Amino acid sequence: MTSAALRSRAWKLLETVTTPLLPSDYLDLVSPLRAGADLRGRIEAVHTETGDAATIVIRPGRGWRGHTAGQYVRIGVDVEGVRLWRAYSLTSPANRRDGRVTITVKAIPDGKVSNHLVRRAKPGTLVQLDQATGDFVLPQTKPAKVLYLTAGSGITPVMGMLRDIALDDVVMVHSAPRPQDVIFRNELHDLVAAGKLRLTELHTDTDGPLDITRLDELVPDWAERETWACGPAGLLDAAEEHWTEHGVQERLHTERFRPGIVVAGDGGEVTFSATGKTVDADGATPLLDIGEEAGVLMPSGCRMGICFGCVTQLKAGAVRDLRTGEITEAEPGVLIQTCVSAAAGPCDIEQ
Numbered sequence: 001m002t003s004a005a006l007r008s009r010a011w012k013l014l015e016t017v018t019t020p021l022l023p024s025d026y027l028d029l030v031s032p033l034r035a036g037a038d039l040r041g042r043i044e045a046v047h048t049e050t051g052d053a054a055t056i057v058i059r060p061g062r063g064w065r066g067h068t069a070g071q072y073v074r075i076g077v078d079v080e081g082v083r084l085w086r087a088y089s090l091t092s093p094a095n096r097r098d099g100r101v102t103i104t105v106k107a108i109p110d111g112k113v114s115n116h117l118v119r120r121a122k123p124g125t126l127v128q129l130d131q132a133t134g135d136f137v138l139p140q141t142k143p144a145k146v147l148y149l150t151a152g153s154g155i156t157p158v159m160g161m162l163r164d165i166a167l168d169d170v171v172m173v174h175s176a177p178r179p180q181d182v183i184f185r186n187e188l189h190d191l192v193a194a195g196k197l198r199l200t201e202l203h204t205d206t207d208g209p210l211d212i213t214r215l216d217e218l219v220p221d222w223a224e225r226e227t228w229a230c231g232p233a234g235l236l237d238a239a240e241e242h243w244t245e246h247g248v249q250e251r252l253h254t255e256r257f258r259p260g261i262v263v264a265g266d267g268g269e270v271t272f273s274a275t276g277k278t279v280d281a282d283g284a285t286p287l288l289d290i291g292e293e294a295g296v297l298m299p300s301g302c303r304m305g306i307c308f309g310c311v312t313q314l315k316a317g318a319v320r321d322l323r324t325g326e327i328t329e330a331e332p333g334v335l336i337q338t339c340v341s342a343a344a345g346p347c348d349i350e351q
Contacts, residue, residue, distance in 0.1 A: 038128065039060070039061050039063045039064065039128070039129045039130065039131070040060075040061050040126050040127065040128055040129060041058040041059060041060045041061060041064075041075075041101075041126070041127050041128075041129045042058065042059045042124065042125070042126055042127075043056055043057070043058055043121055043122065043123055043124065043125045043126075043127065044057045044058065044059050044100065044123055045057040045123055046117075046121050046122070046123065049104060049183045049184065050106075050180060050181055050182070050183055051180070051181075052106055052107045052118065052181075053104060053105065053106040053107070053118065053153070053183050054104070054105060054117065054118045054121075055091065055102050055103070055104045055105075056102060056103050056104075056105060056117055056121060057100050057101075057102050058100060058101050058102065058103070058127065058129075059099065059100050060099075060100075060101055060129055061129070064101075064129070064131070065131050065132075066094060066095075066132070067090050067094055067101065067132030068094055068132070068137045069090070069093060069094050069137060069138065069157075069160040069161045069163070069164035069165065070089075070090075070134065070136045070137040070138065070157045070158075070160055070161050070228070070255075071089075071090055071132040071133060071134040071136070071137060071157075071160075072087045072088060072089045072090060072132065072133065072134045072136075072157070072302070073087065073088060073090055073101070073103065073129060073130060073131075073132045073133075074086070074087050074129070074130035074133075074301055074302070074307075074309070075087075075088060075103065075113075075127050075128065075129060075130075076127060076128030076129070077113050077116060077117065077121075077127055077128075079112050079113060079116045080112075082292075082295065082297060083128070083297065084112060084113050084292060084300075085128075085299075085300045085301065085309075086113045086114070086300075086303070087301065087302045087303060088103040088104075088105055088156070089103065089104070089156040089157035089160065089255075090102065090103060090132060090157075090160050091103060091104045091156050091157075091159045091160045091163070092160060092163065093160065093163040093164040094164050095164075103156075104153075104156045104159070104183060104184075105117045105118050105153075106118070106152065106153040106183070107119065112292070130301075133307070134157075134255075136157055136228065136230070136253060136254075136255040137161075138161055138165060138228075142165070142167055142168075143167070143225075143226035144168065144169060145169045145171075145221070145224060145225045145226065146167050146169065146170045146171070146225055146226055146227070146228070147171050147172070147173070147219055147222055147225040147226070147227040147228075148161075148162075148170070148171070148172040148173070148174075148227075148228055148229075149172075149173050149227055149228070149229040149230075149231070149235070149239060150172065150173070150174045150175075150229070150230050150231050151174065151175045151176065151204075151210065151230075151231030151232055151235050152175075152176060152181075152231055152232065153183065153257070154229075154230035154231030154232070154235075154255070154257075155174055155182075155183055155184060155230070156183070156230075157228075157230055157255055158172070158228060158230060159183075159184050159187075161228070162191065162197070166196065170196065170197050170198065171197075171198045171199075171200075171219050171225065172188070172197060172198070172199050172200070173199075173200045173202070173210070173215070173218055173219065174188075174199065174200070174201055174202070175201075175202040175203070175204055175207075175209070175210050175231075176201075176202075176203065176204065177203065177204050177205045178203055178205050179201075179203060182201060185201075188201075200218050200219075209234070209235075210235065212235075212238040212239055212241075212242045213242070215242070223246055223248050223251075225251065226251050226253075227239075227243070227251055227252050227253065228253045228254075228255070229252060229253070229254050229255075230254065230255040230256075230257075233256065233258065236254045236256060239252060239254065240252065240254065256304060257303075257304070258303065258304060265283040265320050265325075265342070265344055266283045266344065266345065267280070267281045267282040267283040267284075267285075267342065267343045267344075267345075268280075268281065268283075268317070268343040268344065268345040268346040268347060269281070269343075269346045269347075270287060270290055270291075270343050270346075270347055270348075270349065271316075271346075271347070271348040271349070272291055272294070272296045272348075272349060272351045273315060273348055273349070273350055273351070274350060274351050275296050275297075275351065277294050277295070277296055279293075279294045281342065281343040282342070282343075283320065283342050283343060283344065284322070284342060285342060286303075286322065286338060286339050286340060286341065286342060287319065287336075287338040287341050287342060287343065287349060288300055288303065288310055288338040288339040290343075291338065291349075291351055296351050297351075298310065298338060298351055299311075299312065299351075300338075300339060301339075302339075303339045304339065304340070305323060305337050305339055305340035308337060310337055310338045310339045311335050311336070311337055311338075312335065312336065312338055312349055312350050312351055313333070313334065313335055313336075313349065313350040314328065314329075314330045314334050314335070314336045314347065314348075314349055314350075315330055315348040315349065315350055316330045316346075316347060316348035317329075317330055317343075317344075317345055317346045317347025317348055318330065318344040318345055318347060319336055319341040319342060319343060319344050319347055320341065320342050320343075320344040321340060321341060322340050322341065322342055323340055327344055328341070330347070330348070336349070338351075
């Protein structure tokens with residue numbers, strides 16, 4: 001008998017002994033980051049960045065395939081007995097020597113996962129991971145001149161780039177409410193002191209929101225620069241309009257953490273048939289958020305309508321696409337993305 005056959009017989013014997021669990025279930029308890037297990041990570045440290053932001057250091061399991069600076073990762077976190085998935089930008093360089101990766105999370109009002117990670121996450125906690133993804137990255141050929149245009153937590157993917165690749169001519173315009181709210185502020189100023197970055201730091205509490213037309217003053221050669229912009233929807237909308245007006249839209253690369261709501265309408269009663277829960281919903285809140293708030297275990301991914309990780313069946317009623325205003329009505333087999341769809345009257349989704 002071959003060694004492969006012997007291993008197969010031994011494994012089947014183990015399965016009969018461990019029923020109803022599988023041998024892999026016990027291996028996961030002993031070695032959750034092993035090769036072949038579902039991809040997980042172990043939180044090894046939590047570093048405070050500001051009053052409402054923290055960097056989470058994660059040791060990924062052996063199935064981790066690495067990342068490119070600027071990409072994001074989906075993380076599954078158990079909060080109050082419910083596993084919730086969120087996407088966060090990776091802030092570590094692509095080839096960190098110790099093999100760890102970092103995400104930097106800003107706690108948002110009523111954000112279940114962000115507040116849990118910033119205020120309650122402890123070293124030793126296991127989280128679920130997906131592989132890194134996203135195209136908000138630098139090209140293989142280094143641009144001669146770069147502009148990073150960021151605000152608030154929009155600095156997180158850009159920080160991964162700054163830590164990963166040294167560029168010859170880098171300018172950053174970053175805004176936050178106050179100096180103490182600037183994530184990575186000390187590190188940014190260290191880069192300035194070392195001559196690796198030219199930084200314009202704006203404080204919206206005193207200066208107001210960035211007027212995109214000020215770029216002519218702040219960065220006179222902005223139109224010649226390859227630009228990566230990340231931040232609130234208002235900033236990105238203004239940037240896209242500005243770059244288009246000047247005919248250089250191909251030089252602007254944007255990363256949105258949430259889709260912009262173009263059209264909101266009347267809501268309705270939403271039924272989650274698999275769980276039997278029924279809740280009232282307005283016409284502007286994504287069904288993904290409505291379900292999670294009601295305690296329904298909702299599949300999710302990027303939460304922006306890109307990855308299709310939240311797709312589910314619309315069994316009855318109608319929903320509205322928050323990006324376009326398009327109405328989708330239920331019919332056999334019709335699927336919707338819950339992260340960018342809101343109730344357009346009573347509806348029933350298969351969750």
